[in-house]
Amino acid sequence: MAQxxxxxxxxxxxxxxxxxxxxxxxxxxxxxxxxxxxEIVQIEGHIHYINQQQKISHVMDSKGDTNLIKFEDVVSA
Incomplete structure (x- = not known):
């Protein structure tokens, strides 16, 4: 819970x-x-938007691509 x-x-x-x-x-x-x-992959960038209802973060990487990350799939931040 603390994590x-x-x-x-x-x-x-x-x-x-x-x-x-x-x-x-x-x-x-x-x-x-x-x-x-x-597999576990590393995604680096800036958080553009957080959708609380769908539990998804929109992270824009250095290439300008938006990565949709489900909260449940995050191993560490």
Missing amino acids: IEDMEKVICEAMEFNNPVQFSVFMRLPLLNGSETG
């Missing part, structure tokens, strides 16, 4: 002050037999 609160604080401060963030995110890779596997 979630710490992560929320970091995200809110990063958005407020336009600080760059780095997320470790679990990216799912579906398999042909219906099961899922995945």
Whole structure:
């Protein structure tokens, strides 16, 4: 629970002050037999928007691409 609160604080401060963030995110890779596997990837950028209803952060990286990150997929921030 404390980790979630710490992560929320970091995200809110990063958005407020336009600080760059780095997320470790679990990216799912579906398999042909219906099961899922995945890998942990690093996403760096600035938080552009947080959708509380859908629980998704919009993070713009250095290339200008928007990465949609589900809260449940964040391993660390």
